[in-house]
Amino acid sequence: xxxxxxxxxxxxxxxxxxxxxxxxxxxxxxxxxxxxxxxxxxxxxxxxxxxxxxxxxxxxxxxxxxxxxxxxxxxxxxxxxxxxxxxxxxxxxxxxxxxxxx
Amino acid sequence: xxxxxxxxxxxxxxxxxxxxxxxxxxxxxxxxxxxxxxxxxxxxxxxxxxxxxxxxxxxxxxxxxxxxxxxxxxxxxxxxxxxxxxxxxxxxxxxxxxxxxxxxxxxxxxxxxxxxxxxxxxxxxxxxxxxxxxxxxxxxxxxxxxxxxxxxxxxxxxxxxxxxxxxxxxxxxxxxxxxxxxxxxxxxxxxxxxxxxxxxxxxxxxxxxxxxxxxxxxxxxxxxxxxxxxxxxxxxxxxxxxx
Numbered sequence: 001x002x003x004x005x006x007x008x009x010x011x012x013x014x015x016x017x018x019x020x021x022x023x024x025x026x027x028x029x030x031x032x033x034x035x036x037x038x039x040x041x042x043x044x045x046x047x048x049x050x051x052x053x054x055x056x057x058x059x060x061x062x063x064x065x066x067x068x069x070x071x072x073x074x075x076x077x078x079x080x081x082x083x084x085x086x087x088x089x090x091x092x093x094x095x096x097x098x099x100x101x102x
Numbered sequence: 103x104x105x106x107x108x109x110x111x112x113x114x115x116x117x118x119x120x121x122x123x124x125x126x127x128x129x130x131x132x133x134x135x136x137x138x139x140x141x142x143x144x145x146x147x148x149x150x151x152x153x154x155x156x157x158x159x160x161x162x163x164x165x166x167x168x169x170x171x172x173x174x175x176x177x178x179x180x181x182x183x184x185x186x187x188x189x190x191x192x193x194x195x196x197x198x199x200x201x202x203x204x205x206x207x208x209x210x211x212x213x214x215x216x217x218x219x220x221x222x223x224x225x226x227x228x229x230x231x232x233x234x235x236x237x238x239x240x241x242x243x244x245x246x247x248x249x250x251x252x253x254x255x256x257x258x259x260x261x262x263x264x265x266x267x268x269x270x271x272x273x274x275x276x277x278x279x280x281x282x283x284x285x286x287x288x289x290x291x292x293x294x295x296x297x298x299x300x301x302x303x304x305x306x307x308x309x310x311x312x313x314x315x316x317x318x319x320x321x322x323x324x325x326x327x328x329x330x331x332x333x334x335x336x337x338x339x340x341x342x343x344x345x
Binding site: 004007011012017020044 | 231234235237238240241242243244289290314315318327328329330331332335336
């Protein structure tokens with residue numbers, strides 16, 4: 001088989017693959033990183049080589065740990081108020097609240 | 103007493119108490135050493151249980167723990183990092199007489215181990231869709247794809263994907279068949295996917311740095327290239343392209 005005809009086969013397969021993936025992607029909800037909403041030990045992680053941090057948060061709603069949530073729900077999801085009665089909200093960036101004691 | 107003698111005695115229950123292990127009164131302290139030795143073994147068994155959940159389901163906790171004890175004494179950790187401990191377990195299972203009649207166990211262990219390696223691999227960004235579209239006009243057969251560091255390939259003459267699904271996702275009882283599996287991690291949780299015919303040869307070619315055309319030639323028999331590429335793109339496993 002010539003390289004041109006092989007390229008045609010691969011290009012055809014790639015076109016079909018891109019179409020099928022695009023359909024799946026639009027059907028699935030996008031996700032966003034949300035800080036300060038995960039229960040202790042249930043945070044997600046940006047894994048790096050030789051490291052892991054998923055499931056390492058020490059306290060509920062720890063401000064510097066995050067979880068993937070459906071896009072658009074991070075800031076608005078309802079969380080219990082903290083011990084002093086202050087409202088909690090999720091955030092797209094790290095929060096200073098609910099940090100474990102060093 | 104030196105460290106290697108101490109370490110050897112930790113893994114050998116018949117070894118004498120290393121000299122220098124004494125209680126506050128200066129007497130030999132065999133019970134204290136036994137507690138320590140037991141803790142080392144049980145923590146390694148726990149690490150293996152966490153690392154090979156499908157094996158635990160297939161063999162049961164009791165059998166798995168007894169087997170893990172035999173394994174860890176013969177294959178203690180080589181690295182101080184426990185998260186990938188057990189790399190030798192698949193080949194150990196191939197030689198371990200009590201399960202010699204369960205030929206598929208070693209490959210199931212390979213799937214469990216590959217999932218764990220994938221989980222701990224570096225992040226990577228998938229090739230944007232616009233870049234794929236650009237490839238269509240080129241001599242695409244001569245290009246090479248870079249795959250995500252979290253991708254793993256497990257080839258088997260056993261129905262490993264079906265056995266995995268039956269044990270984790272309530273899949274139907276496996277039927278005898280050879281199955282190849284690719285492990286993909288689009289976000290954070292790696293998952294095994296059954297590959298269609300020719301998929302493993304094609305992906306192995308890409309992993310070896312061959313061009314798309316050369317990789318396609320490696321597949322024997324009919325190959326559903328669109329399905330395989332679709333799987334890789336949906337799994338965000340294609341991260342680069344080079345000439």
